[in-house]
Amino acid sequence: MLEERFHTPLPLELDVEIPAGSIDVDTTDGEESVVVVDGDEHLVEHVRITNEGGRLGVSFRGKKPFGITLAIGSLTWGSEGIRVRATVPHGAAASLTTAAADVKVRGRVRRLDAKTASGDVFLHGEVEEDATVKTVSGDARLDRVGRDLTAQTVSGDVWAGSVGGSAEAKTVSGDVRLESLREGQASFTTVSGDVEVGIAQGSLLDVDADSVSGDLGSEVPLSSDPDGSGDGPTVVLRGKTVSGDVRVFRA
Numbered sequence: 001m002l003e004e005r006f007h008t009p010l011p012l013e014l015d016v017e018i019p020a021g022s023i024d025v026d027t028t029d030g031e032e033s034v035v036v037v038d039g040d041e042h043l044v045e046h047v048r049i050t051n052e053g054g055r056l057g058v059s060f061r062g063k064k065p066f067g068i069t070l071a072i073g074s075l076t077w078g079s080e081g082i083r084v085r086a087t088v089p090h091g092a093a094a095s096l097t098t099a100a101a102d103v104k105v106r107g108r109v110r111r112l113d114a115k116t117a118s119g120d121v122f123l124h125g126e127v128e129e130d131a132t133v134k135t136v137s138g139d140a141r142l143d144r145v146g147r148d149l150t151a152q153t154v155s156g157d158v159w160a161g162s163v164g165g166s167a168e169a170k171t172v173s174g175d176v177r178l179e180s181l182r183e184g185q186a187s188f189t190t191v192s193g194d195v196e197v198g199i200a201q202g203s204l205l206d207v208d209a210d211s212v213s214g215d216l217g218s219e220v221p222l223s224s225d226p227d228g229s230g231d232g233p234t235v236v237l238r239g240k241t242v243s244g245d246v247r248v249f250r251a
Contacts, residue, residue, distance in 0.1 A: 001038040006051040008033040011110075012092040016058040018047070020100040021081025027090045027107030027125070036085045043082050056092075058084055091128065102138075114140075120156075130165075133158075139174075148184070151176075157193075162200075169195075175244075180251035183233035190241045198251030199235050207237040209246050218248035 009031045016023055021039050033056055037047050046062035060082065081101060088094075093111040096103050102119040105112065112131040114121045116138050123131070123142040130148045133140040135156045142149070147165040151158045153174045160167070160177075166184035169176045171193045178186065182200040194214075199205050205220045237248065 001036065002044060002047060002049060003034070003036045004049045004051075006033050006035075006056065007031055008051065008054075008056060008089065008092075010089060010091050012054055012056060012088060013095060014056050014058075014086055014088050014092055015095045016084055016086070017097045018058070018060050018082045018084060018101060019043075019062075019098065021098075022083045022101050022119075023096050023098060023103045024083075024085045025094055025096070025103075025105045025107075025109075026085075026087045027092065027105075027109060028087055029090065031089055032087075033089065033092075034087045037082060039082045047082060056086075056088065058086070112142075149178075181235045183235060185236040185238065187237075188239035188241075190239075190244045192243045193241070194245045194247075195239065195241060196247045196249065197235075197237060198249050200251045202232045204232050204234040205237065205248065206234055207248065209237060209239045209241075211241040211244060211246055213243045214241050214245040216246045220248050220250050 035049050035058055037044055046060055048059050048061050050057040090108045091110050094109045095113045097115045098119055100118045103114050103116055103121045106124045108126045111129045112127045115134045117136045118138055120138045121133050121140045126144040128146045131142060131145045132150045135153045137155045139156045140151055141159045143161045145163045149160055149163045149167045152170045155173045157175045158169050162180040167178055167186045169188045171190045173192045175194045176188055177196040180198045180200050182203050186197060188195050199220045205222055209216055
């Protein structure tokens with residue numbers, strides 16, 4: 001097991017790259033960061049922890065290739081993989097990359113960039129600025145995003161609570177649900193996944209969505225409709241599906 005403690009005043013970026021296992025990040029008050037790495041001992045011995053120039057890094061330095069495009073079938077480095085547990089100050093940015101690990105973030109981060117092939121991504125808390133999530137088969141679930149959200153999956157589902165800015169979601173068979181948008185542009189592209197978008201109270205809607213064989217429905221009047229006139233921020237919704245349903249509801 002590895003454990004390191006550092007004095008890490010903001011601005012700080014946590015950068016984790018591991019092949020398989022799990023990544024757990026918690027944020028807390030103060031200016032100290034703690035990183036604990038355990039799991040398969042043959043893998044842990046190849047992990048390097050660094051703290052340089054406002055960047056706290058955890059990386060796998062083994063001889064085998066590692067990257068987001070790595071085939072999951074070739075991940076044969078033990079049964080446990082690597083478990084990374086990091087505690088960093090509130091407001092740190094997080095860049096988390098893995099092939100086959102679940103990613104969990106609890107607390108408040110400034111920015112989130114998460115990439116995984118078969119692992120899920122969970123944010124229990126808030127991203128103050130932008131969030132970018134890319135998975136293949138993993139699901140993505142984020143409580144709150146202060147600014148823009150970009151999510152891309154193949155078969156994984158995407159769920160987000162409130163999004164303060166624009167949102168872009170692309171999936172093949174995964175479903176997309178955005179609980180509350182207040183303003184900005186929301187765009188989506190799916191093949192067979194369903195899409196549900198919530199429009200916050202007081203916000204207007206401008207929508208142009210198309211589905212080849214799926215159903216389209218909106219509980220929110222369009223901003224150009226007589227019943228939808230009035231002052232307020234506008235959500236511009238644009239998207240296409242092949243067989244997925246699209247539903248817009250009032251959050």
